[in-house]
Amino acid sequence: xxxxxxxxxxxxxxxxxxxxxxxxxxxxxxxxxxxxxxxxxxxxxxxxxxxxxxxxxxxxxxxxxxxxxxxxxxxxxxxxxxxxxxxxxxxxxxxxxxxxxxxxxxxxxxxxxxxxxxxxxxxxxxxxxxxxxxxxxxxxxxxxxxxxxxxxxxxxxxxxxxxxxxxxxxxxxxxxxxxxx
Amino acid sequence: xxxxxxxxxxxxxxxxxxxxxxxxxxxxxxxxxxxxxxxxxxxxxxxxxxxxxxxxxxxxxxxxxxxxxxxxxxxxxxxxxxxxxxxxxxxxxxxxxxxxxxxxxxxxxxxxxxxxxxxxxxxxxxxxxxxxxxxxxxxxxxxxxxxxxxxxxxxxxxxxxxxxxxxxxxxxxxxxxxxxxxxxxxxxxxxxxxxxxxxxxxxxxxxxxxxxxxxxxxxxxxxxxxxxxxxxxxxxxxxxxxxxxxxxxxxxxxxxxxxxxxxxxxxxxxxxxxxxxxxxxxxxxxxxxx
Numbered sequence: 001x002x003x004x005x006x007x008x009x010x011x012x013x014x015x016x017x018x019x020x021x022x023x024x025x026x027x028x029x030x031x032x033x034x035x036x037x038x039x040x041x042x043x044x045x046x047x048x049x050x051x052x053x054x055x056x057x058x059x060x061x062x063x064x065x066x067x068x069x070x071x072x073x074x075x076x077x078x079x080x081x082x083x084x085x086x087x088x089x090x091x092x093x094x095x096x097x098x099x100x101x102x103x104x105x106x107x108x109x110x111x112x113x114x115x116x117x118x119x120x121x122x123x124x125x126x127x128x129x130x131x132x133x134x135x136x137x138x139x140x141x142x143x144x145x146x147x148x149x150x151x152x153x154x155x156x157x158x159x160x161x162x163x164x165x166x167x168x169x170x171x172x173x174x175x176x177x178x179x180x181x
Numbered sequence: 182x183x184x185x186x187x188x189x190x191x192x193x194x195x196x197x198x199x200x201x202x203x204x205x206x207x208x209x210x211x212x213x214x215x216x217x218x219x220x221x222x223x224x225x226x227x228x229x230x231x232x233x234x235x236x237x238x239x240x241x242x243x244x245x246x247x248x249x250x251x252x253x254x255x256x257x258x259x260x261x262x263x264x265x266x267x268x269x270x271x272x273x274x275x276x277x278x279x280x281x282x283x284x285x286x287x288x289x290x291x292x293x294x295x296x297x298x299x300x301x302x303x304x305x306x307x308x309x310x311x312x313x314x315x316x317x318x319x320x321x322x323x324x325x326x327x328x329x330x331x332x333x334x335x336x337x338x339x340x341x342x343x344x345x346x347x348x349x350x351x352x353x354x355x356x357x358x359x360x361x362x363x364x365x366x367x368x369x370x371x372x373x374x375x376x377x378x379x380x381x382x383x384x385x386x387x388x389x390x391x392x393x394x395x396x397x398x399x400x401x402x403x404x405x406x407x408x409x410x411x412x413x414x415x416x417x418x419x420x421x422x423x424x425x426x427x428x429x430x431x432x433x434x435x436x437x438x439x440x441x442x443x444x445x446x447x448x449x450x451x452x453x454x455x456x457x458x459x460x461x462x463x464x465x466x467x468x469x470x471x
């Protein structure tokens with residue numbers, strides 16, 4: 001019904017409508033292509049990866065469980081690939097050792113979906129939590145990050161500004177927390 | 182499927198409402214020529230979100246948690262500024278409907294073309310990245326080979342579709358009601374929405390530790406209003422109501438809502454006084470109206 005409305009106004013709207021149609025067509029066309037790319041990228045969300053890269057962890061979340069592939073990881077850039085095989089929407093949190101400070105969080109992990117939390121972890125003790133139903137304290141467990149000498153990208157220094165152009169993420173990783181402290 | 186449907190609905194609802202109100206306004210006030218601006222903003226937001234989301238999902242690089250929260254939080258606060266501008270712009274432009282200033286205001290409206298693009302862009306783009314990441318994750322699930330299922334993607338897409346249909350219905354409904362009533366209701370409604378967006382932005386910034394007080398809750402009614410329930414979804418989707426609200430969120434909500442609503446109602450009353458009776462000559466070029 002929307003399309004008929006649009007076509008009636010086609011004269012008035014011709015250019016942007018064309019843009020919208022082009023863009024949405026483009027999206028529909030590229031969607032399978034992009035989806036095809038998954039095999040090429042080692043996304044760290046397959047179980048096979050769990051043993052390989054110690055910084056690529058998996059989390060199997062259900063309505064009552066929150067199983068991590070490991071309870072420790074070397075410091076640096078850590079990825080948690082959280083798969084929800086329960087029936088409720090879940091969230092995954094990495095808290096500081098006080099259980100309150102949010103170090104990282106990924107939300108909207110619907111049933112059947114895998115989502116990744118990428119963060120720069122410094123050595124120390126943490127607490128992981130899955131929150132099936134998106135409320136409450138969640139299913140918590142201790143987690144530790146050992147000192148690997150790798151601090152991940154980051155740290156607020158002048159050089160970063162120069163490097164910013166090559167790597168968008170580095171730009172962002174002049175993380176707000178480093179300004180805050 | 183239902184859970185993913187509710188996520189799609191929640192993420193799409195607010196954007197659909199803001200955009201449909203804006204479109205209804207332009208159509209009702211005979212400014213259809215500004216509609217392309219809206220579609221352009223929506224198209225840019227959708228394209229950027231999906232593109233950026235896809236690059237992060239399938240490309241070699243992800244986005245850190247802080248960056249995502251920072252983007253979400255800052256975009257929310259900028260969105261509040263623009264939606265507020267839109268509310269008062271609509272009210273101001275409405276005055277001209279009844280008469281003489283119309284052409285003058287329309288010139289101003291032409292100057293705000295880009296602002297309209299940005300309002301639409303922000304309304305959709307604010308949560309666009311998060312929604313895109315969620316959609317692409319669902320797509321990945323559907324395309325992954327072993328144990329793959331299109332259920333989550335279907336659910337999510339259906340949720341977004343229902344949000345758009347609801348927006349369309351609101352647009353249809355808005356066309357039927359009287360213009361001045363339309364302004365009062367949509368203006369007040371948008372102020373509540375914007376206050377919610379601001380509180381949401383504050384929460385994002387608290388999570389990113391840009392602002393303190395994440396664990397300092399004003400109230401927690403998660404028990405009475407579970408976030409997974411359909412009414413929790415609607416409250417979150419439309420008003421960004423969070424069952425567990427921090428003190429800072431609540432404060433930001435009130436500090437925005439009270440003065441903005443006061444000014445809005447005050448201006449409305451002034452207009453009512455200034456023009457106690459609408460001119461009998463009604464058909465002042467509301468030509469575009471259906």
